[in-house]
Amino acid sequence: MKKHFDIRKSPSDQFQAICFSLDSVRPDQYFEKLEGDLRKMAVEGEILLDLLACNGSTSRRFFSVRFDGAALDMRSFKVKSTSTIKEEIVECCTSFYSGKGRLLRDSVLSAASRRQLTAA
Numbered sequence: 001m002k003k004h005f006d007i008r009k010s011p012s013d014q015f016q017a018i019c020f021s022l023d024s025v026r027p028d029q030y031f032e033k034l035e036g037d038l039r040k041m042a043v044e045g046e047i048l049l050d051l052l053a054c055n056g057s058t059s060r061r062f063f064s065v066r067f068d069g070a071a072l073d074m075r076s077f078k079v080k081s082t083s084t085i086k087e088e089i090v091e092c093c094t095s096f097y098s099g100k101g102r103l104l105r106d107s108v109l110s111a112a113s114r115r116q117l118t119a120a
Contacts, residue, residue, distance in 0.1 A: 004025045004030045005030060011089060011092050018048045018049075018096075021052060021054040023106040027051065034072070043069075047065050051063065056109060059079065
């Protein structure tokens with residue numbers, strides 16, 4: 001089964017982990033699996049969702065949600081502007097997607113955008 005996301009520990013204390021979308025599947029369709037993976041990582045706190053593959057480079061690319069160690073608190077779900085995210089986290093996100101153009105062929109990104117990522 002194809003994985004729809006990848007999770008990494010955050011390089012900053014602003015967020016505890018970053019969940020990267022890998023295709024155009026909406027994150028609410030894999031929240032149960034995401035919660036399980038976060039529990040395995042023993043993460044608790046604010047999580048950043050980078051939905052580049054799902055939403056593209058739009059104002060709805062980044063979302064935050066609180067994870068209490070067992071479940072995502074959907075009431076805490078909110079859009080995050082790039083300007084409110086620490087630079088090292090934005091750099092981490094850029095680095096994650098850099099070179100992954102082929103992996104993102106099932107995303108909303110255009111072929112040109114995917115090639116640009118592969119070249120980065």
